[in-house]
Amino acid sequence: MGVSETYARGRRLAGEQPFAIVVGLVAVWLVWFLVEGLVTGRIRVSNVLSYAWDGLLRGLIVGLAGIGLSMTYSILNFANFSHGDYITSGAFSGWAVTYLLAGLGEANIGSLLLVGAGGSVFGGALGIGITTSPLAVVVGMLIAGAASIGLALFIDRFVYKPIRDESGIALLITSVGVAFALRYIIVFVFGTDVRGTTSAGEVPRVSFYLIDGSFRINAHDITLLVVAVGLMLGVHLLLQTTKLGKAMRAMSDNEDLARITGIPTEQVIRATWIVGGGLTGIAGYMFVLWKGTLGFNDGWLLLLLVFAAVILGGIGSIYGAIAGGIVIGLTASMSVIWIPSEFGRAAAFFVMIVILLFKPQGIFSGRTTA
């Protein structure tokens, strides 16, 4: 009787949710593969930890960039496809200043301001790094934020504001246009070459010996961790405790009601671009500092992951963006345990689809910044 009941329950589950069973089986296999690999020594514990660390940092960047996207979505009601190029613009502006500060006197100012376009200056040769030129890095980071804020406000004033009342689709298509315009303005000014900004070998790092291998953390990992977590905490406090933050949440919740309550909606929109733009620019700068290369496609390629993270987390929620970013980052990095590294991105999107099939509204469902 017990057996037949179990059998009946199994049959019912198979009938109702065949997909859940497939996913469950795949998950079991993945765990088995990992455990068996760790036990037999085929997979190193230290490597798994390194992948996780890498994934966490990647996830923080995606999450940080995603906060801005999520905020503009929830308050302005449109998916901003030019967000990726705000990331790139912030990165280029910030790095131009970092190059200038780090290389003043060593190379000509034009080459420095163009971030070594055409191989005129190499970032590695300037010895840029958080420990070797902290001032250049911090100022560059702030400039990256400021430049993205300026750009976001400028574009909003001249492109999005005049069509604020149009449908979300009109705004979305417009933002695709803005994305291309920005990207090729960057190409026009800075060129298409991918340059190395820091020389990986020179970044100070500590190695731990961990069971079966070494696990490294470098100074830029720590910088990224501190900056990203600090800013995320800052946004959290802004939204939960300040009057402006509460007004932002109120407006994303119910715009008409916000209006009749006397909340100046245009001011809140401007504040949203300032916060979102600043975070986006800094995310772009930190991304480049961390990975050590800079190219005109960086933000655009990152945007796909950012969108995945934001949708996964529940579009409109900043906590969703952060959580989604970390899930996406961890998946992209840790998938190399099971599959070739070329498929890391694909795995991240696959996981997004699987999670959305079970939670269609995202992890933090609902259209809100809260």
Added chain:
Amino acid sequence: MKYEFVETFLLAPRALCGPRLATSHSRTPEVVRVSLLEVRDLDAGYGELQILTDVDLDVADEEYVTIVGPNGAGKSTVMKSVFGLTTHMGGTVTFADEDITATKPEDVIHKGLGYVPQNDNVFAELNVEENLEMGAYILDEVPQDALRMVYDRFPILEERKDQKAGTMSGGQQQMLAMGRALMLDPDLLLLDEPSAGLAPDLVDEMFDKIDEINEAGTAVLMVEQNAKEALRRCDRGYVLVNGQNRYVDEGDKLLNDEDVRQDFLGG
């Protein structure tokens, strides 16, 4: 001031013989003089669609006025128009001797009006206290005395001040919405169907609260589908049909008028 108004009203010759047609009302200059809110010849709607035609409406200081009428008569549209949320097509809205016809929705609250819409009238994702804080957004500081007053009037809100508004019952949300609108101690409170969707035993409580608010000195302009109860409690009522004033009189008189009863109150 309230009594002065009623006196003026009763002195108008046609007031003595049943409900007056609204058009005659707008020609009574005495009424105009004591008005806090004054709507004249208002045409309004949404986009191309006109809903209101030549609507006249007055609310005096501390007066309690109700708009009743069949579904689709444009009752809510009158309120939205006062707050600048519709497409204006003609006429004027004056509040405390100031023309607010073209005032933007976010600025109307500065003039001393509070508005509780029928639906979506709380910030669902914010907690109770944050909702009330938003009610006083235009002030630099949250006015503690007003907050105290709202909590005293609606004790349930203080008990649940950390609860997300969206998770409260309909009646509690309605109280929160009213509390939010009272945070600036408005001269005139606009209430759009405050009893809609409430359990029957809560309806009376809600009307009692509105009486209290009015007795404390706030003029009330209310739209209600619960017409009998609303007319019983108000000072004066308007019957709106097809976007036009049909009748206007003291609430009791409308309630006892044969035509009004037959056509709008179900006999």
